[in-house]
Amino acid sequence: MINIPKGTKDVLPSDSYKWQYVEDVARDVAKRFHLKEIRTPVFEHTELFLRGVGDTTDIVTKEMYTFKDKGDRSITLKPEGTAGAARSFIENGMKNGVLPVKMYYITPAFRYERPQAGRLREFHQFGVEIFGAKGAETDAEAIVTADTLLKSLSLNVKLYINSIGCPTCRAAYNKALKEFFAPHLEELCYDCKTRFEKNPLRLLDCKEENCKKINVAAPSILDYLCDDCFAHFEQLKTYLSLAGVEYEIDPRIVRGLDYYTRTVFEFVSTSIGAQGTVCAGGRYDGLIEELGGDSVPAVGFAAGLERLLIVMEQTGVTIPETSAPTVYLAGMDDACRKKAFELACALRKAGVSSEVDHLERSIKAQFKYADKIGAKYVVVIGGNELESGVANVKSMATGESESVAFTQAVAYFQGKQGTL
Secondary structure, three states: OOOOOOOOOOOOOOOHHHHHHHHHHHHHHHHHOOOEEOOOOOEEEHHHHHHHOOOOOHHHHHHOOEEEOOOOOEEEEOOOOHHHHHHHHHHOOHHHOOOOEEEEEEEEEEOOOOOEOOEOOEEEEEEEEEEOOOOHHHHHHHHHHHHHHHHHOOOOOEEEEEEOOOHHHHHHHHHHHHHHHHHHHHHOOHHHHHHHHHOHHHHHHOOOHHHHHHHOOOOOHHHOOOHHHHHHHHHHHHHHHHOOOOOEEOOOOOOOOOOOEEEEEEEEOOOOOOOOEEEEEEEOOOHHHHOOOOOOOEEEEEEEHHHHHHHHHHOOOOOOOOOOOOEEEEEOOHHHHHHHHHHHHHHHHOOOOEEEOOOOOOHHHHHHHHHHOOOOEEEEEOHHHHHHOEEEEEEOOOOOEEEEEHHHHHHHHHHHHHHO
8 A cells, every 4th residue: 555655644525625714714815915826836946945045944954855857957846935936026027017016825835854733744835925015014014914814714823023133233143143152052953053153043043952042041133133123123013003913022033044134923823832833924125136136125924724724623713614515416216316417417507516326325325415415405306206397305404395396496596505
């Protein structure tokens, strides 16, 4: 038997409605904020992620699925959605159109890491990217979009915000970090010793317990912000207050990707243990230029669908199942099943969700099956019904029955479907 690869998961027909619900809510929120969908390839040239995500990040150094194609080109399955969206923004000349460009995506992504609750090797993201607007109100709008999504899914989460400054003020902060960590260098993990030289800010993102203990006393980036970054952060707080979004400042948030500047944020739930972040993002004003485009400001976020679903399940959020058919057509014999099939085709063509027997069950067994799949009505077709052209329609909710002519079935059930 061939088993599913480690770190992946089947979405079964019995559960797919949950995913569809979350995706539908996400698309509705995107529409409210005038975000248009972008779809980028599942794989890109590896260089995109080396330059975009950052060669000192865990994603690039440990987690990417990279391979050579038949043309000996290095290809990588996308580990996140922002780099591909940014590449598309440049390649398709979106800067020359109407700004800001506001887009969203629902995409699979791939990272080779230890599978755990809410963290798989193949996972799915709802992401938002806004290119071409530099003001703090745009940061706030991205955060409000994420907040609206999470509240629309009935999730109780906490928002943490921070600013990690710009290249100017971060240079001074990196110097302060190196001075702080230098006496502890031998106590740091192997990865942090590398980060110490290449990108000290990454030291604050380490998940190793010993490194986390040392990090507690590290200097705060907020004490090193330049005047412009400080003013931007103050404006962000003002706009979040105007939107009625509660937040807490956490100077330890740096995010795990190198492209972030100024605003970074996380929405956190405690329902899934150590991996409590269900949505995160920030500003990345240097990314487009780093990938070969002009200097274009940008901000965005991503939410993992698997994590959202886990938190919804663990906090008792009810997801409505809408896949039940409106009508089940039960035929007593071969001729009656043919009529049932004919009517089902007509109903489906008219937009009415319908199902018929495929296993030559008895009428009793067909009623049990109709009840099991949640059919709202059952149409019984026997010899008498076939001869008269009039079927018996039973409501599964009330048990009441009425007669409906075959010729009126489409109109009858179209009306019923509108009242469900």
